[in-house]
Amino acid sequence: MDVWSIPQAIGDTSSQFNILEHVGLFFNPVIMTVLISVFAIILGFGLGIVGGLARVSRLRLVRVPATAYVDVVRGTPLLVQLFLWYFGLTIGLGVAMDPLVASIIAVGVHSGAYQSEIVRGGVNSIPKGQEEAARATGMTHLQAMRFVILPQALRLILPPLSNEFVIVIKDSSLASVIAVVEITAMAGQLNGTYFQPFEIFIFAAFLYLCLTYATSFMMRALERKYHIPGYGDRR
Amino acid sequence: MLGNKKGSLKIIGVILVAALLSTCFIGCLGAEKSAIDKIRSRGTLIIGTSSGFVPFEMFNASSGQIEGFDIDIGRKIADRLHVGITIRDLGFNALVGSVIVGTVDVIIAGMTITPERNQSISFSNSYYGPADQAILVKSSSSIASVEGLYGKKIAVNLATTGDFWVDAELVAAGHVSASDVKRFPYAYTAIQDLLSGGVDAVIIDKPTADKYVSLNAGALKDSFTIVTNEYYGIAVRKSAGDLKDFINVVLADLVHSGEMQQLMDKWF
Numbered sequence: 001m002d003v004w005s006i007p008q009a010i011g012d013t014s015s016q017f018n019i020l021e022h023v024g025l026f027f028n029p030v031i032m033t034v035l036i037s038v039f040a041i042i043l044g045f046g047l048g049i050v051g052g053l054a055r056v057s058r059l060r061l062v063r064v065p066a067t068a069y070v071d072v073v074r075g076t077p078l079l080v081q082l083f084l085w086y087f088g089l090t091i092g093l094g095v096a097m098d099p100l101v102a103s104i105i106a107v108g109v110h111s112g113a114y115q116s117e118i119v120r121g122g123v124n125s126i127p128k129g130q131e132e133a134a135r136a137t138g139m140t141h142l143q144a145m146r147f148v149i150l151p152q153a154l155r156l157i158l159p160p161l162s163n164e165f166v167i168v169i170k171d172s173s174l175a176s177v178i179a180v181v182e183i184t185a186m187a188g189q190l191n192g193t194y195f196q197p198f199e200i201f202i203f204a205a206f207l208y209l210c211l212t213y214a215t216s217f218m219m220r221a222l223e224r225k226y227h228i229p230g231y232g233d234r235r
Numbered sequence: 236m237l238g239n240k241k242g243s244l245k246i247i248g249v250i251l252v253a254a255l256l257s258t259c260f261i262g263c264l265g266a267e268k269s270a271i272d273k274i275r276s277r278g279t280l281i282i283g284t285s286s287g288f289v290p291f292e293m294f295n296a297s298s299g300q301i302e303g304f305d306i307d308i309g310r311k312i313a314d315r316l317h318v319g320i321t322i323r324d325l326g327f328n329a330l331v332g333s334v335i336v337g338t339v340d341v342i343i344a345g346m347t348i349t350p351e352r353n354q355s356i357s358f359s360n361s362y363y364g365p366a367d368q369a370i371l372v373k374s375s376s377s378i379a380s381v382e383g384l385y386g387k388k389i390a391v392n393l394a395t396t397g398d399f400w401v402d403a404e405l406v407a408a409g410h411v412s413a414s415d416v417k418r419f420p421y422a423y424t425a426i427q428d429l430l431s432g433g434v435d436a437v438i439i440d441k442p443t444a445d446k447y448v449s450l451n452a453g454a455l456k457d458s459f460t461i462v463t464n465e466y467y468g469i470a471v472r473k474s475a476g477d478l479k480d481f482i483n484v485v486l487a488d489l490v491h492s493g494e495m496q497q498l499m500d501k502w503f
Contacts, residue, residue, distance in 0.1 A: 192423025
């Protein structure tokens with residue numbers, strides 16, 4: 001058993017705890033955080049495109065359920081939704097749900113609601129003349145969306161989308177409450193052994209910062225690559 | 236594909252029906268199997284526990300695993316079922332709900348057998364006891380009795396017998412205000428709050444309190460014992476009678492073979 005050297009007071013540096021000795025413990029948790037984030041972003045993006053287009057549809061049958069999805073999911077806490085998915089799927093399917101899968105579904109569906117609104121904003125900002133011209137060449141509404149409107153809209157929404165992806169990475173920390181051993185869970189467990197909250201939680205925050213910064217950096221590179229000269233520029 | 240409305244509607248219809256049917260199928264499969272059959276076909280026993288309750292379950296930073304007396308007992312049960320173990324480390328308050336719903340198979344978390352808990356879950360025979368509650372304080376503290384807790388800030392592990400004791404004996408009796416009691420899902424958060432000075436005392440099971448004292452180089456002391464005579468059991472959901480009987484057989488076996496004593500010597 002470890003003999004833990006517990007600080008007698010906050011700021012006591014006589015205890016020999018060094019977070020850098022325990023960096024290896026965070027290797028698998030970082031992979032967990034990345035897995036949740038990547039798959040939740042992908043799921044959210046798919047739901048975002050479908051939901052966003054549904055929100056601007058002329059058909060009430062399509063528009064009303066999409067609006068309900070967006071309003072309900074954005075209007076309730078992600079933590080509550082996480083419990084609903086995790087326990088609900090276990091009860092519904094009759095098998096113990098893998099917490100990782102439940103986390104991906106919960107965070108992905110949650111993000112999908114926000115990404116729907118982002119896509120809707122992007123689509124609405126494309127001038128109506130674009131769709132009119134597309135329809136005039138014989139395209140159906142969905143073909144106009146696919147070949148003319150969405151390619152422009154997606155370029156416009158890269159900045160708010162990047163913001164949403166960063167939020168997803170941070171939201172993944174909630175998976176810790178359903179026993180996924182990701183970054184926050186590992187920090188909590190490690191602190192429960194050594195009781196050095198500053199070093200441990202600052203290190204955890206640093207790990208998240210690396211992930212979010214890398215994501216923002218990649219998104220900015222995407223923005224530069226797909227930029228339409230003179231379109232949406234302020235500079 | 237986008238131009239042919241009829242074709243895409245047909246595809247969507249088929250997918251929906253297939254999804255619905257497979258969900259029903261999986262659901263039915265799940266409902267018919269006994270608890271032990273489900274565990275065997277899954278190949279792993281899912282153990283629900285709450286780390287920080289030393290030495291029953293705690294995080295070992297060297298191995299990166301949750302280890303402890305409870306975990307070893309869980310392994311022995313799983314070995315006899317010829318499956319591995321998966322540990323779900325949850326807040327203590329989340330354990331009962333989890334075993335009822337089925338996200339964990341068993342709770343091995345130093346959980347005291349109480350009549351209230353017996354209404355919603357089933358316990359195995361006791362595997363540890365008797366245990367009391369302790370008042371855990373910093374070494375410099377002057378609190379040495381129940382009366383010493385009056386008007387103080389107290390931390391407990393949420394939904395444990397320590398939590399219930401504080402509620403019944405201190406808050407309900409008006410000796411401590413409800414806002415001065417902090418209930419944490421994990422035991423180690425209560426200890427952290429004590430060390431940080433956020434609370435004056437932690438009420439926690441005596442075996443755990445004593446272990447924290449011995450592991451923490453003079454920072455803490457167990458200043459008083461509240462006699463509650465608790466016995467810990469392994470919990471399963473009410474419908475898992477076969478699993479409960481199996482666990483009882485294993486526990487009796489461990490005592491007869493001397494393995495239980497070996498585990499006690501190892502961890503205490």
